[in-house]
Amino acid sequence: MKSIGIPEIRNYKRTDYKGGTQNWNIDQDANNNLYFANNDGMFMFDGTVWSKYELPNKSVVRSLKTHSSGKIFVGGYNEFGYFKPNSNGKLVYFSLSKFLKNKNTISIDIIWKIHQLKNEIIFQSFNAAYIFKNNQLKIIKAPTRFQFSFLVKNTLYFQDINKGILKYRNGNLTAIPNSTLLNNTEIWGMFPIDNKIIISTLDKGLYIYQNNKIAPWDTDANWFIKKNSGLGGVAMKNNHLVLNSVVDGVIICDRNGKIIQHINRKKGLQNNTSLTSFIDKNENLWLGLDNGISFLNENSPFTFFGSSYNLSTVYATIVHKEILYVATNQGVFYHRWSIPFREEDFQLINGTEGQAWNLQLINGTLFCAHNRGAFILNGNLISRTLDSTGYWSFKGVPGKPDKIIASNYNGFSLLENRNGNWVLINQIKGFSKSVGEFELSNTNLWVKKDENLFQLKLDSNYSRFISIKTHKKLSEKDSGITSVQRIKNSVVFQYNNHFYTYSEKKNKFEPNMFLTKIFQKIPKTNTIVEDKAGNIWYVVKETLGVLKKTPNGTYTNTSNPFLNFTQYLVYNNLSINTLDSKNIFIGLTDGLVHYDSNQLNNINSKPKVFIQDFTTQETTIYTSSNTSVDKKITIPYASNFVKFRFSSPTFENVENIKYSYKLNGFDEEWSNWSSATIKEYTNLREGKYTMNVKVKNSFGIISDTASIPFTISPPWYRHFIAYLFYLILIGATIRVIRDRIKIKIRRNKYYETIEQRRLYLEKEARIRQEQFNLEKEIEKLNNDKLQLNLLAKDKELVTNSLQVVKKNKILNGIIQRLKDIDTSTFDETNKFQFEKLRKSILKEVNSDKSWKDLEKHIKNVHFEFLKRLKEKHPTISPRELDLSTYLLMNMSTKEISEIMNISGGGVELARYRLRKKLELEKKESLTGYLMRI
Incomplete structure (x- = not known):
């Protein structure tokens, strides 16, 4: 049990659980669900959802007791019985008191206590005790009037207002000696400590019962209960007691009655009257208050000092001369280390109001770096002010115990011890940047500022920096610098978890493989601090972790326990102060957080996760109220919209509890971790499914998987019968x-035969037609060939005719020349011969009819062409028909001019007139047009 700081407190108001104000009793079932006896009924809390269960007469519930069978026995006004889960896991109430009412027994009144003793369940009211055993009820009436009853080490005690304390055994009540002295007060609690019983009364304080004697328990706890009125309590492990009060919350005391913790409204409770207290299975404390419910995380290794102790943002802590000093943004506060922390607040040291950055103990002197200067603290006073400039931190000069280098808002200064007093010597010249943390090695001062690392070299008098080097990277591989720190008494530099030291001889950074190796499995860090015990603390983004040094020199990594508060770390001024393993x-x-690393073993148990509700649109299929899934769950297809609600009865740091789920048969992968506790699936197909859920608590520990198999039936149209x-x-x-196909085939065969006959005849006719067409084509080709031959013959004939024309022209020319010859000079013989020659030539010319034959032949050959041309162009003249024929025969202009006995220009003019008469476009070929006719 921790005596330093306050545990995490979580208050549940009546608006959270939606019930009455007062909570009278608390218990926990096998699944770690909690149950509360409340003015409005019984409330169940599964870590996520509050569920309300009422008694039939709507009365207050004053007592309850969970049972290994899954039953929750409850007692109220004139009613007692038990809730039991039905086949679907839903809690259903069964009354036991109704059997008494049928017998016209006395009024039951309020059932204040319920106990389980071996195989008996005892319901205690003021008038009687009702023993439920083997499904039968037995009544033990109070000798006078019962007050309350208590089960201590398997022995049940009753307080009777006249007979004193009675011991129950085998259905009988026996008074214990000397117990009537408590008849004038109410006993609210009886607790075992060693071989004694501590008795807590309402207004007479605490008593000790031992060896049949009852005497006051003269302790601090007794004084507290007398002052604040006791309402019982509960025993914790290691003989610690939780004692409730009416006026001032609860206290936790040890076996000697020394108060270890005092938790009241000032320390975080929502109400100072605690009606009941309960220790859950994780050794955490629950309080049923006069107005609300509170949870105290007593099993955690962490406790807190916050505003209730006058502390705000903390930048540094130190213990010196039995005083704990805390530097905050509001000043330096202190608390005597030897005085219990349960009551006294931290006190402000006068003169330190404002921002305090650091506290450092150097050579037995406590220095304070403050926004308003550098101070020396002694006890609860400022014993000396060294400088009025704002300061960040101090470092002793290696090998010079009388000298200190201090960083301030203007750079660095030198402090020196002269005649037993520390004094400011000078401001070190050459560097005026304001820096927080720095490190010293030999005559080098190392400063990490922004992205640069400055290497400042001091002169022998520490009056100035004689050189300043700027480094931007540690090596070619590590092209940057993240931090500089002192580890294992050496200044080391870090980038991406790769560590280096500086070699003066080589004037370079050299890898530090030892530190690099121990950080190789840790994500990239941005802040590293070594504490006094050699543990190395680091920050990854917003997560705090520690490499704890073991006796053999190795390190073990721990980070999960710190997940609950790392979002509240002061990242630029990480403050870790390790006094020993129990005080960090x-x-x-x-x-401020107080951390006892020896208590880590208490938080390593696996959390549990449960699928609390499994519902469809129509009904609730399953509720995990102490039941196991031992039946086959089949859902009709019409209800294939399913919803699961899951929870973990883990009550520590509930903000950091995360769930992951996977529906086998639908999801391929587990979902990402999230705080969502409800998952819905819509339009699932028929088939077998299994819903799996697991939880991860705030310490990173993952639970076993909770599963529910179920089957979705197919729709009627996809059912087996369908x-x-x-x-x-x-x-x-x-x-x-x-x-039908057979009939159609027979019918089709008949029609097919007819159709085949018809197709055969059509094919035969088509072949004959094709043969005829082929013959026509052949005939046409033959005609075309013949026509081509005729054209060739025409061409040849024309050529020959032209030759004849040329010959005649020559002969005509000769005749003309002969006419020009004077024959008068010839003798008769020569004249006769000459005349004979002329007549012979003339006869040859007159007898040549080849040209007329040529014209006749051309007209005969091209008769059809000339006929079509005349029909298409009736106005065409015979001369133009001749020209068209010559053009069709592809005759040249020269040949046409010779045939038609005109010049070449006349031929062109005739062509132009022909084109105009044929109405041809300019670009259209005359010969091509004629060939198409």
């Missing part, structure tokens, strides 16, 4: 279709 202080933005019907229907349809 961590600064937060809203106070498929059988489909097969029968398909078979019958196939039979009908087959018969």
Whole structure:
């Protein structure tokens, strides 16, 4: 049990659980669900959802007791019985008191206590005790009037207002000696400590019962109960007691009655009257208050000092001369280390109001770096002010115990011890940047500022920096610098978890493989601090972790325990102060954490996760109220919209509890971790599914998987019987279709025969037609060939005719020349011969009819062409018909001019007139047009 700081407190108001104000009793079932006896009924809390269960007469519930069978026995006004889960896990109430009412017994009144003693369940009211055993009720009436009853080490005690304390055994009550002295007060609690019993009364304080004697328990706890009125309590492990009070919350005391913790409204409770207290299975404390419910995380290794102790943002802590000093943004506060922390607040040291950055103990002197200067603290006073400039931190010069280098808002200064007093010597010249943390090695001062690392070299008098080097990277591989720190008494530099030291001889950074190796499995860090015990603390983004040093020199990594408060770390001024393994202080933005690393073993148990509700649109299929899934769950297809609600009865740091789920048969992967406790699936197909859920608590520990298998039936049209019907229907349809096909085949065969005959005849006719067309084509080709031959012959004939024309022209020319010859000079013989020659030539010319034959032949050959041309162009002249024929025969202009006995220009003019008469476009070929006719 921790005596330093306040545990995490979580208050549940009546608006959270939606019930009455007062809570009278608390218990926990096998699944770790909690139950509360409340003015409005019984409330169940599964870590996520509050559920309300009422008694039939709507009365207050004053007592309850969970049972290993899954029953929750409850007692109220004139009513007692038990809730039991039905087949779906829903809690259903069964009354036991009704059997008494049927017998016209006395009024039951309020059932204040319920106990389980071996195989008996005892319900205690003021008038009687009702023993439920083997499904039968037995009544033990109070000798006078019962007050309350208590089960201590398997022995049940009753307080009677006249007989004193009675011991119950085998159905009988026996008074214990000397117990009537408590008749004038109410006993609210009896607790075992060693071989004694501590008795807590309402207004007479605490008593000790031992060896049949009762005497006051003269302790601090007794004084507290007398002052604040006791309402019982509960025993914790290691003989610690939780004692409730009416006026001032609860206290936790040890076996000697020394108060270890005092938790009241000032320390975070929502109400100072605690009606009941309960220790859950994780050794955490629950309080049923006069107005609300509170949870105290007593099993945690962490406790807190916050605003209730006058602390705000913490930048540094130190213990010196039995005083704990805390530097905050509001000043330096202190608390005597030897005085219990339960009552006294931290006190402000006068003169330190404002921002305090650091506290450092150097050579037995406590220095304070403050926004308003550098101070020396002694006890609860400022014993000396060294400088009025704002300061960040101090470092002793290695090998110079009388000298200190201090960083301030203007750079660095030198402090020196002269005649037993520390004094400011000078401001070190050459560097005026304001820096927080720095490190010293030999005559080098190392400063990490922004992205640069400055290496400042001091002169021998520490009056100035004689050189300043700027480094931007540690090596070619590591092209940057993240932090500089002192580890294992060496200044080391870090980038991406790769560590280096600086070699003066080589004037370079050299890898530090030892530190690099121990950080190789840790994500990239941005802040690293080594504490006094050699543990290395680091920050990854917003997560705090520690490499704890073991006796053999190795390190073990721990980070999960710190997940609950790392979002409140002061990241730029990480404050870790390790006094020993049981006392570690961590600064937060809203106070101080006390960490006992020896208690880590208490938080390593696996959390549990349960699928609390499994519902469809129509109904609740399953509720996990102490039941296991031992039945087959089948859901109709119409209800294939399913919803699961899951929870973990883990009550520590509930903000950091995360769930992951996977529906086998639908999801391929587990979902991402989230705080969602409800998952819905819509339109699931028929088939077998298994819903799996697991939880991860705030310490990163993952639970076993909770599972629910279920089956979704197919819709009626996809049911087995439907498929059988489909097969029968398909078979019958196939039979009908087959018969119809056979008939159709026979009919089609007849028509097919006729059709084939018709197609044969059509094919035969088509072949004959094609043969005829082929013959026509051949004939046409032959005609075309003949025509081509005729054209060639025409061409040849024309050529020959032209030769004849040329010959005649020559002969005519000769005749003309002969006419010009004077024959008068010839003798008769020569004249006769000459005349004979001339007549012979003349006869040859006159007798040549080849040209007329040529014209006749051309007209005969091209008769059809000339006929078509005349029909198409009736106005065409005979001369133009001749020209068209010559052009059709592809005769040249020269040949045409010779035939038509005109010049070449006349031919062109005739062509132009022909084109105009034929109405041809400019670009259209005259010869091509004629060939198309």
